[in-house]
Amino acid sequence: MSATDGPLLEVAGLEKTLGAQHVLRGVDFAVNRGEVLAIIGASGSGKSTLLRCLNLLIRPDNGRILWQGREVGWVQNAGKRMPARERDLLGYRTQISMVFQSFNLFPHMTALQNVMEAPVMVMKRPRDEVRAEAEALLEKVRLSHRASAYPHQMSGGEQQRVAIARALAMRPEALLFDEVTSALDPELKGEVLSVMRDLASEGMTMVSVSHEMGFVRNVADRVVFMHKGRVCEAGDPKDVLANPSTPELQAFVRSVTD
Amino acid sequence: MDVLATQMPRFLQAIWLTIWLFALIATVSTLLGLSLALFVNGPRGRRALSVYTWIFRGLPELVVLLFCFLALPRIGIDLGAIGSAFLAFVLIGTAFHAEIFRAGLAAIDPRLIETSRSLGMGRMLMLRRVIIPQLARISVTPWATFLAGNVKMLSLASAVSVGEVMMVTRQSLAISNDPMTLILFAGAVYAAMASVVMVAELLLSGLMRRRYGPINGGMT
Numbered sequence: 468m469s470a471t472d473g474p475l476l477e478v479a480g481l482e483k484t485l486g487a488q489h490v491l492r493g494v495d496f497a498v499n500r501g502e503v504l505a506i507i508g509a510s511g512s513g514k515s516t517l518l519r520c521l522n523l524l525i526r527p528d529n530g531r532i533l534w535q536g537r538e539v540g541w542v543q544n545a546g547k548r549m550p551a552r553e554r555d556l557l558g559y560r561t562q563i564s565m566v567f568q569s570f571n572l573f574p575h576m577t578a579l580q581n582v583m584e585a586p587v588m589v590m591k592r593p594r595d596e597v598r599a600e601a602e603a604l605l606e607k608v609r610l611s612h613r614a615s616a617y618p619h620q621m622s623g624g625e626q627q628r629v630a631i632a633r634a635l636a637m638r639p640e641a642l643l644f645d646e647v648t649s650a651l652d653p654e655l656k657g658e659v660l661s662v663m664r665d666l667a668s669e670g671m672t673m674v675s676v677s678h679e680m681g682f683v684r685n686v687a688d689r690v691v692f693m694h695k696g697r698v699c700e701a702g703d704p705k706d707v708l709a710n711p712s713t714p715e716l717q718a719f720v721r722s723v724t725d
Numbered sequence: 726m727d728v729l730a731t732q733m734p735r736f737l738q739a740i741w742l743t744i745w746l747f748a749l750i751a752t753v754s755t756l757l758g759l760s761l762a763l764f765v766n767g768p769r770g771r772r773a774l775s776v777y778t779w780i781f782r783g784l785p786e787l788v789v790l791l792f793c794f795l796a797l798p799r800i801g802i803d804l805g806a807i808g809s810a811f812l813a814f815v816l817i818g819t820a821f822h823a824e825i826f827r828a829g830l831a832a833i834d835p836r837l838i839e840t841s842r843s844l845g846m847g848r849m850l851m852l853r854r855v856i857i858p859q860l861a862r863i864s865v866t867p868w869a870t871f872l873a874g875n876v877k878m879l880s881l882a883s884a885v886s887v888g889e890v891m892m893v894t895r896q897s898l899a900i901s902n903d904p905m906t907l908i909l910f911a912g913a914v915y916a917a918m919a920s921v922v923m924v925a926e927l928l929l930s931g932l933m934r935r936r937y938g939p940i941n942g943g944m945t
Contacts, residue, residue: 524842554847561845565767571840575858585844588854619938637844 473536475500475641475672476521476563481530483516490516491527492696500639501670505683505704508693509719514676516692521674522563523556534559535640561589564634565643568650570626572618578605578629579614582636590637597636604632608662614661624655628662635666642666644675680723684708692716728901729910731933732893739893740914743879746783746807746889747918750814750879751872757815758822762830765907770782774823781820786881789813810882821871829864830856834941862933863940869926876919880911 481494490513498504506514519525521532522538530577532539539559542551564585572581582601586592605611608628618626627647634642644663648656660682667673667686677683683690683704690704694715700707711717729736741746765774781789793816794809804812841851883892894911898904 522843524839557845557847560843565840565843567836567840567843569836571836573837573840573855573858574941584854585846588850589845617937633844719889 469688472500474533475502475535476674477531477533479531479533481517483513483520483525483527483529485516485525488697491520491530493530494693494696494698496691496698496701497646498660498672498673498674500640502689503667503673503675503687504711505678505687506674506676506688506693507678507683507690507719508699509722512693513696515645515711517564518643518674518676521643522560522565524560524565526550534563553653557589561637563583563641563643564637565645566627566634566647568629568646570618570630570650572626572629572633574618577615577617578621578625578632581618581629584634585633586636586638593701596690601632604635605629607635607665608632609658610715622655623651624658627659631659631662631666632666636715641674644673644677646676646678648679670699678723682706692719698705698723728897728903729906732897735893735897736890736910736914739888739890742887743876743914744918746811746882746887747876747879750811750818751875752816754818755822755868757819758824758934759826761823762826763856778820778824781817782824784817786813786817786878787884789817790881790885804889806882806885809885810879810887814879814882818871819877822868824840825864825867826860827872828867829860831861832940833859837941859941862937865926865933869922871930873919873922873926876922877915880915901931 479495479498481491482489483491483609494513494517496504506517508514518653520527523532526540531541535686540551541548542554542555543549555699572578572679573584576584579598579601582604583597584592586597586600587594602611605614610625610632613621613625613629616625618629621629624709628645631642648659649711651659654714656679663675663682664686675682675687677687687704689702690707691698691702692707692711692713692715700711700713700716707716709719711720726899761774765771790810790813793804793813794806797804797809837855837859838851841855846854879889882889883895886892890911894907897907901907
């Protein structure tokens with residue numbers, strides 16, 4: 468898997484209708500390798516749907532997703548463009564793994580088992596090797612002492628850090644974060660954000676839907692502001708947030724800085 | 726008391742028959758019900774399954790039993806007493822189990838499914854590693870409740886001359902003037918067997934609650 472010159476991930480003209488709702492109305496952006504991209508916007512602006520389109524948990528109706536320059540999610544079949552089968556997307560998903568707002572750890576597995584699950588069961592890597600790596604990942608998120616705890620015995624912040632370790636265990640090329648601190652009490656957000664800052668400084672490619680303006684301003688390399696299913700404004704977060712040019716972003720910035 | 730003592734070897738035989746017949750029916754109907762709940766998809770299949778479970782949950786057990794024992798031989802399917810009882814209770818049990826597991830599947834947090842997909846799990850792997858463990862957690866109580874009730878339902882099989890506990894009881898009643906002892910004994914046997922199922926469920930669900938926490942892990 469050689470790195471290409473272009474962006475790691477690129478989307479163009481992404482459209483999605485869910486029920487009667489036209490959630491994405493043509494979204495374009497690109498993520499370079501090692502870049503931290505923050506997606507902001509009011510609720511209902513299509514951020515979470517967009518994130519789920521990136522690893523094809525949700526199939527876009529239209530548009531293109533290019534991963535390392537190659538299109539994913541669609542195949543050419545007898546000259547016709549067809550949606551790829553679910554089982555042909557599984558390998559792609561292991562390269563771009565996701566951390567969720569509500570942690571979503573498997574309740575019947577310990578922290579360590581949660582982290583080991585995908586590498587052992589999905590990627591069929593040897594259990595001993597995976598165990599050593601999983602223990603190292605738990606150490607990285609500062610949870611070695613919780614390896615044998617079940618999710619219900621852990622705080623939200625601990626669960627979310629296990630979820631980050633689980634996502635990293637697949638050795639992904641990029642990570643997707645879906646409002647990962649929104650469900651946490653204020654005093655627990657910090658421990659998760661600091662793990663994310665560490666990852667960013669190590670050069671991990673990250674796409675993060677976030678309401679944490681501090682994180683967006685200080686950690687993100689670029690910010691994309693979504694409004695009504697479109698990218699309304701994008702650029703360096705320090706510039707864009709300080710001098711929003713559209714009335715929509717001006718209103719949004721006012722509403723989140725209290 | 727005399728008749729109970731003299732009939733004890735036949736009672737023990739009948740208890741043994743009841744136990745293995747129950748175990749066999751419970752196993753087969755659980756596996757069939759689970760398979761139907763898991764693998765019957767699509768609107769047409771779902772509708773057919775609903776019709777089946779509606780019929781067999783609605784019919785009296787005795788009607789199904791007599792149908793299998795008396796009516797099926799008329800169209801060339803003679804399964805004998807035990808075979809008919811097995812078929813009847815499997816038909817009924819499968820219908821109940823399919824509904825129990827269908828409801829359990831609907832109660833699994835969809836976010837766990839989404840997470841499994843995001844980890845690259847295919848359908849069968851997800852089934853084995855996430856869905857079945859969650860379903861076991863959610864459905865153990867309704868499943869065991871039905872089975873505990875099903876134990877005593879087996880007494881109906883005496884109506885088609887299966888030599889289980891009620892059958893021996895009725896035969897003993899015919900040669901005895903002590904119905905009190907015999908009926909209380911039969912009752913105790915069924916209650917004991919049902920209690921084994923109920924206690925097992927209590928222990929199992931208690932163990933899972935202590936180890937895994939609330940159902941769906943108390944996700945917010």
